[in-house]
Each structure stands twice: as C-alpha cells, then as structure tokens.
Amino acid sequence: xxxxxxxxxxxxxxxxxxxxxxxxxxxxxxxxxxxxxxxxxxxxxxxxxxxxxxxxxxxxxxxxxxxxxxxxxxxxxxxxxxxxxxxxxxxxxxxxxxxxxxxxxxxxxxxxxx
Amino acid sequence: xxxxxxxxxxxxxxxxxxxxxxxxxxxxxxxxxxxxxxxxxxxxxxxxxxxxxxxxxxxxxxxxxxxxxxxxxxxxxxxxxxxxxxxxxxxxxxxxxxxxxxxxxxxxxx
Numbered sequence: 001x002x003x004x005x006x007x008x009x010x011x012x013x014x015x016x017x018x019x020x021x022x023x024x025x026x027x028x029x030x031x032x033x034x035x036x037x038x039x040x041x042x043x044x045x046x047x048x049x050x051x052x053x054x055x056x057x058x059x060x061x062x063x064x065x066x067x068x069x070x071x072x073x074x075x076x077x078x079x080x081x082x083x084x085x086x087x088x089x090x091x092x093x094x095x096x097x098x099x100x101x102x103x104x105x106x107x108x109x110x111x112x113x114x
Numbered sequence: 115x116x117x118x119x120x121x122x123x124x125x126x127x128x129x130x131x132x133x134x135x136x137x138x139x140x141x142x143x144x145x146x147x148x149x150x151x152x153x154x155x156x157x158x159x160x161x162x163x164x165x166x167x168x169x170x171x172x173x174x175x176x177x178x179x180x181x182x183x184x185x186x187x188x189x190x191x192x193x194x195x196x197x198x199x200x201x202x203x204x205x206x207x208x209x210x211x212x213x214x215x216x217x218x219x220x221x222x223x224x
Binding site: 106 | 164
C-alpha cells in the first residue's frame with residue numbers, strides 16, 4: 001500500500017517562529033510537492049522537487065523554503081511564521097513521466113500561527 | 115497561465131444524482147482528473163479521462179468532457195452519504211505537475 005506521511009496532523013506556532021513540516025514517501029517517487037489548501041482557493045503549489053537536492057518554485061513560494069536531502073523526504077520550512085501562513089499544508093509525490101499522472105497525497109498538516 | 119474553476123458548494127439528497135462542473139483553460143492536457151478529499155484526509159485520485167474521449171463511465175461515476183468549451187463534469191449516480199467530500203478537477207498540461215481547481219464541497223443530505 002503506497003504511503004505518504006506527514007510529521008504532524010495539527011501544529012500551533014507563534015508569529016516569528018521557524019517551522020518545519022516533514023513529508024516522507026515510501027514509493028521511491030522522484031517528484032515531491034508541497035501545496036497549501038485554503039477555502040475558496042483550492043490547492044496552490046508552493047514548491048516542488050524532481051530529484052534529490054533539486055527544487056523549483058511553485059505559484060506561491062514567498063515566505064517558504066524547502067529541503068530535499070534524501071529521495072524519500074521533502075521538508076517545507078517557514079523561516080519566520082506569520083498569521084497569513086495559517087493553512088492546511090499537503091504533501092504529494094509522484095513518479096516521473098507516468099501517465100495518467102497520479103499524485104499521492106499525505107493526510108495534511110493543519111498549521112495555525114497565532 | 116492555468117485557471118481551473120469550479121463552484122464551491124453543492125447539496126443533494128441521498129439517492130439523487132450529483133453533477134459537479136469544472137472549466138479549465140489549458141487545452142494541451144492529455145488527461146483531465148477528478149480527485150476526492152474526504153474529511154480530515156489528503157486527496158485521492160477518483161477517476162480521469164483521456165482528452166480524446168467525450169465520456170467515461172466507471173460504476174456510479176460518469177465523466178463528461180467538452181473540449182470545445184473546455185468543460186469537464188463529474189456525475190455521481192445514486193449519491194450516498196459517503197460521497198460527501200470535496201471534489202477537485204485537475205489538468206496536467208504536459209509537465210510533471212497538476213493544476214487543481216478550487217474544489218466543490220458536496221454535501222449529501224440523508
């Protein structure tokens with residue numbers, strides 16, 4: 001059974017704190033993604049990675065950074081959390097050039113910044 | 115840029131049919147997708163349609179594609195309470211990436 005896990009389901013942080021969100025997949029997928037999900041806005045891509053140590057900006061990278069030191073793990077970092085980063089964060093992974101193209105999602109981390 | 119739009123809410127009575135609509139902008143997608151997000155969970159691929167097809171049926175699900183109008187719909191027959199979820203359409207314009215719609219929250223009334 002394929003699996004994408006995220007380190008926390010719920011997280012509460014204070015403004016200005018550094019926040020780490022971890023994602024691990026056990027499917028040997030090349031590509032990994034971080035999205036944020038907000039009501040009425042759907043999913044918006046923050047960053048993605050197509051290989052170890054490689055990263056690409058998505059649609060809303062401002063205020064975020066990422067790290068991919070191992071193939072199975074993709075971390076999202078909020079250098080200095082702000083209240084407008086309160087959201088649901090979803091991690092996903094997929095194999096390269098496989099069609100139809102299916103992304104496998106983790107359960108999400110609901111982050112609240114106070 | 116890509117823009118995938120859906121209505122935000124839909125309510126139906128148990129046993130009725132649900133129709134969720136989506137419009138998209140990029141005509142180069144080889145496939146178009148429907149994902150389902152159940153409460154407290156991530157998204158899961160529900161079904162997809164190849165862009166050369168007009169219709170695909172899979173048990174209670176029917177996907178209709180109108181390429182000329184760039185309109186995609188998902189029909190769920192005999193809607194059950196377990197179908198209550200958020201449904202996202204998505205397009206895949208050639209890259210290793212998906213562009214998701216805003217999501218439609220389907221509420222099934224017993």
